[in-house]
Amino acid sequence: MLELVKVTSGYGSVAAVEDIDITVPAGACVCLIGANGAGKTTTLLTICGLVRAFSGTVRIEGRDMTARPADKIVRAGVSLVPEGRRVVASMSVEDNLKVGAYVRGGDPAIADDMDLIYTRFPRLKERRFQYAGSLSGGEQQMLAMGRALMARPKLLLLDEPSMGLAPHVVNDIFATIADINAKGTTVLLVEQNARKALSVASYGYVMEHGRILFADTAEALARDPRVIAAYLGMRAAEAAAG
Amino acid sequence: MTTFLQQVVNGLSLGSIYAVFAIGCTLIFGVLNIVNLAQGAFFMVGAYLGLEIALLGLPLPLALVVALVGGGILGMASELLVFRVLRLRGGHKWMGLVASLALARLLVGIAQEVFGTAVHGYPPNPFTAIVWEIGGVRVQLLQIIVVITAVILMGILGFTLQKTSVGRAIRTVAFSEDVARIVGVEVGRTILITFFIAGALAGAAGVLLGLLFNVVSPFMGEHMLVKGLTVMILGGLGNIPGAVAGGFLLGLVEVFSVAYVSSAFRDAIGFGLIFLILLVKPTGLFSGFEERRA
Numbered sequence: 436m437l438e439l440v441k442v443t444s445g446y447g448s449v450a451a452v453e454d455i456d457i458t459v460p461a462g463a464c465v466c467l468i469g470a471n472g473a474g475k476t477t478t479l480l481t482i483c484g485l486v487r488a489f490s491g492t493v494r495i496e497g498r499d500m501t502a503r504p505a506d507k508i509v510r511a512g513v514s515l516v517p518e519g520r521r522v523v524a525s526m527s528v529e530d531n532l533k534v535g536a537y538v539r540g541g542d543p544a545i546a547d548d549m550d551l552i553y554t555r556f557p558r559l560k561e562r563r564f565q566y567a568g569s570l571s572g573g574e575q576q577m578l579a580m581g582r583a584l585m586a587r588p589k590l591l592l593l594d595e596p597s598m599g600l601a602p603h604v605v606n607d608i609f610a611t612i613a614d615i616n617a618k619g620t621t622v623l624l625v626e627q628n629a630r631k632a633l634s635v636a637s638y639g640y641v642m643e644h645g646r647i648l649f650a651d652t653a654e655a656l657a658r659d660p661r662v663i664a665a666y667l668g669m670r671a672a673e674a675a676a677g
Numbered sequence: 678m679t680t681f682l683q684q685v686v687n688g689l690s691l692g693s694i695y696a697v698f699a700i701g702c703t704l705i706f707g708v709l710n711i712v713n714l715a716q717g718a719f720f721m722v723g724a725y726l727g728l729e730i731a732l733l734g735l736p737l738p739l740a741l742v743v744a745l746v747g748g749g750i751l752g753m754a755s756e757l758l759v760f761r762v763l764r765l766r767g768g769h770k771w772m773g774l775v776a777s778l779a780l781a782r783l784l785v786g787i788a789q790e791v792f793g794t795a796v797h798g799y800p801p802n803p804f805t806a807i808v809w810e811i812g813g814v815r816v817q818l819l820q821i822i823v824v825i826t827a828v829i830l831m832g833i834l835g836f837t838l839q840k841t842s843v844g845r846a847i848r849t850v851a852f853s854e855d856v857a858r859i860v861g862v863e864v865g866r867t868i869l870i871t872f873f874i875a876g877a878l879a880g881a882a883g884v885l886l887g888l889l890f891n892v893v894s895p896f897m898g899e900h901m902l903v904k905g906l907t908v909m910i911l912g913g914l915g916n917i918p919g920a921v922a923g924g925f926l927l928g929l930v931e932v933f934s935v936a937y938v939s940s941a942f943r944d945a946i947g948f949g950l951i952f953l954i955l956l957v958k959p960t961g962l963f964s965g966f967e968e969r970r971a
Contacts, residue, residue: 485855509861517859523852526845534845538861541842586861 436461436590436621437482437513442491444481445645450489451477452645457623459590464613464622466632466653468666469642475625476518478642479592482623483515484508495590510538512589516596518625520579524568528559531567531578535585545585552581555611573604580611590621597628609635629666633657641666679813684932690820690889692928693827698882698901699908699920700834701752701875707915708851708871711770714777715755716879717902718784723748723880724887724897725792731799737888741826744880752876753869755780760872761865781898788895798891805891823885830881831921834874838917847871851915911951913961922962927951 437459445451452474459465467475480486482493484505493501495511503511514535522531532552536545553560556577562570567578576596583591593612597605605628613635616622626632633639633653640650641662649661656662698720705713723744730740759776762768807818838844846867849857854864886901887893908927912919927947934946954962 483859485858504863505858506861506863509859515859517856521853521856521859523849523856525852526848530845530848533842534849534860534862537842537846582860 436463436496437623438492438494438497439478439482440492440494442478442481442488442493444477444486444488444491446477446486450645451486452481452642454491455642455645455647457640457647459621459623461589461621462616462619463638464616464624464636466624466626466629466636466639467642468626468629468632468639468656468662470665471627473642474645475642476594477645479515479594479623479625482508482513482592506538509586509588512587513592514583514586514588514590515592516576516579516583516594518594518598520572520575522567522570522575522578522582524566526567527564528567528570528578529563531582532559532585535582538586548585548587552584555614556581573600573607576600576604576608577611580608580615584615584620588620590623591615593622593624593626595625595627597626597631605631629662630657633662680936682812682814684936685929686814686816686820688929688932689925690823690928691932692925693824694882694885694889694924695904695908695928696921696924697827697830697878697885699905699912699924700831700917701878701882702905703909703912703915703917703920704834704847704871704878705875706909707917708847708868709760710915711760711773712777712906713752713755713760713872713875714774714902715751715759715780715784716875716905717898717900718781719748719751719755719876719879719898720883720886720901721788721893721895721898722751722784723883724893725788725883726880727884727887728797728799728893731802734800737802737804737884741881741884744884745877746880748880748883749873749877751784752872752874752879755876756869756872761868781902785895785898792895794895797893799888799893802888804888819888823889826881826885830878834878834917837874843867843870907948907951911954911961913963916961916963919961919963926962 439455439457442455443450443453455478467478469475477486481488484503487502492499495513500508500511523534532549539545558574559577559581562574567575570578596608596612600608609631612622612624624632624636633656636653639653639656641648651659702716705711726747727740727744730743731737755777759780760773763772763776804819804822805817809816838847846857846862849860849862850864850867857864904927908920908923912923930950931943931947935943938946
C-alpha cells in the first residue's frame with residue numbers, strides 16, 4: 436500500500452528524517468514509535484506532501500507519489516489525522532465532516548458515510564451543529580478521525596491520536612483505530628504512547644534522531660529490552676541491569 | 678422626525694454599498710491575512726464598466742453582471758500577478774501592500790487616459806425618476822433597488838460560504854492552509870476563487886455607488902478604499918457579519934453627520950466615532966461573536 440525508500444526530508448535545508456525505509460502492506464496496522472523529535476511527524480507529513488522529500492521515493496499502491504501536491508495524495512487514497520487534531524474550530528461539526536469529503540465532489544454516498552460516522556461516534560451526532568472549537572479534546576479527536584474517514588481513504592495516517600487525552604478516552608480511540616483497521620482500512624500510526632501503539636499494531640518501526648533504528652512485529656517489539664527501556668516506561672538503568 | 682427618517686433611508690442605501698465593498702476586503706483578509714489595496718481600483722473599474730454598458734443602452738442588470746465579472750477577473754489578476762508571486766518568493770506580507778497600491782495606481786492611470794479626469798454620470802434611467810414621498814420622506818426606487826441588490830449579493834455570498842463545497846474550502850483555507858491541504862483542498866485555486874469573489878463584490882459596489890450618486894470618476898476608488906478598510910476594522914478583521922454591520926453603521930453615521938452637523942465634518946465625525954468604538958472594543962464590533970466561534 437505504502438512504501439518509503441531511502442527517504443530524506445526536512446525543513447529548509449535541515450533534514451529531520453534521513454534515509455528511512457518503511458513498508459506498510461495493504462490491510463496492515465503499522466506503528467512508528469519514538470521519542471519527541473525523532474522525526475515521526477515529519478515522516479507522515481512527507482507522505483502527505485506537506486513536507487518535501489529531499490531524496491528518496493514515496494510509493495502509494497506502487498505509484499511514485501514523491502513530492503506530489505497534498506491534494507493529489509488525498510485523491511490517491513491517503514488521509515491524515517494530524518497531530519493536535521486541527522479541526523476547523525470556526526466551522527460546525529457537520530461542516531468539518533463535509534469538508535473531509537471535499538475530494539469526493541458531489542458523490543451521493545457522502546450522506547450515507549456521514550451517517551456511518553455518526554453511528555461510530557454518537558457524540559458527534561449530538562453536537563453536529565456546534566462549532567468544532569467547542570468540543571472536548573476527545574470529541575475533537577473523533578471529529579478529526581471522522582473527517583479523515585469521510586475521504587474514504589485506503590490508508591489512514593494517525594499522528595499522536597492519544598495526545599492530551601484522558602486514559603479512558605485513549606482506550607476508546609484505540610479501540611476505534613483497531614476497528615477501522617479491521618474493516619479494511621490500512622493504518623500507519625505514529626505514537627509516543629508505545630504501549631498503546633503496539634497493542635493495536637501488527638508491526639512497528641522504532642525511530643530516533645531522524646532514522647529508523649530497527650523494526651519488528653509488534654509482539655517482538657513489546658518484549659524487546661531496548662523498546663522496554665526507552666519507550667515502555669521503565670528506566671533505562673533498570674532495563675540494562677535486569 | 679422627517680429628517681431623521683430621511684437620513685435612515687439615505688444611510689441604509691449608502692451603507693449597503695459600503696457593506697458589499699467591505700465584505701470583499703475582509704474576505705481576503707480572513708483567508709490570507711493581507712490587505713489588497715487594489716480593491717478600490719476594482720470598484721472604480723466596475724463603475725466604469727457598468728457605465729459603458731449603460732451608455733450603450735443596454736439594461737442595467739447587464740451592467741451589474743459585467744462589473745461583477747470584470748471586477749472578479751481583476752481580482753484574480755491581482756492574485757496571480759502580485760500576491761501569488763510574492764508568496765512563492767517568500768516576500769514579506771507588507772510588500773503586498775506596496776505592490777497592490779502600485780496596481781491600484783496603474784488602473785487609476787489607465788482610467789484617466791481612457792475616460793479622462795472629468796466626472797461622468799450614468800444616463801437617465803427609470804429608477805431615479807420614480808420617487809415616492811411617504812410622510813415627507815423621499816424614497817427613490819433606485820435606493821430600494823440598490824439595497825435589494827446589495828442584500829441579494831450578500832445573501833449569495835453567505836450561501837456560497839456556508840452551504841457549498843467551495844465555501845467550506847474557503848473557510849478551511851482561512852483557518853489553516855495546511856489543514857485545507859490534508860483534506861485535499863487545492864489551496865491555490867481556492868485562494869484564486871476568493872480573489873474573484875472579492876473583486877466581483879468591489880466591481881458590483883462600483884456600479885451601485887455610480888448609480889446612486891450618479892458620479893463616476895477615476896479617483897472614486899480611493900475614497901471607497903479608505904471606507905472599506907475602516908469598515909473592515911470596525912467589523913473585526915476577517916469577520917463578514919461584522920463588515921455588513923459596520924458598512925451600514927458607517928453609512929448611517931455619515932449621512933446623519935451631514936444632516937445634523939455639516940458636510941465638512943462628515944469624515945471627521947464618521948472616523949472619529951469609529952475610533953471611539955474601537956477604543957471601547959479594540960477587536961471590532963463582533964469580537965464576542967468571533968471568540969465564540971474560535
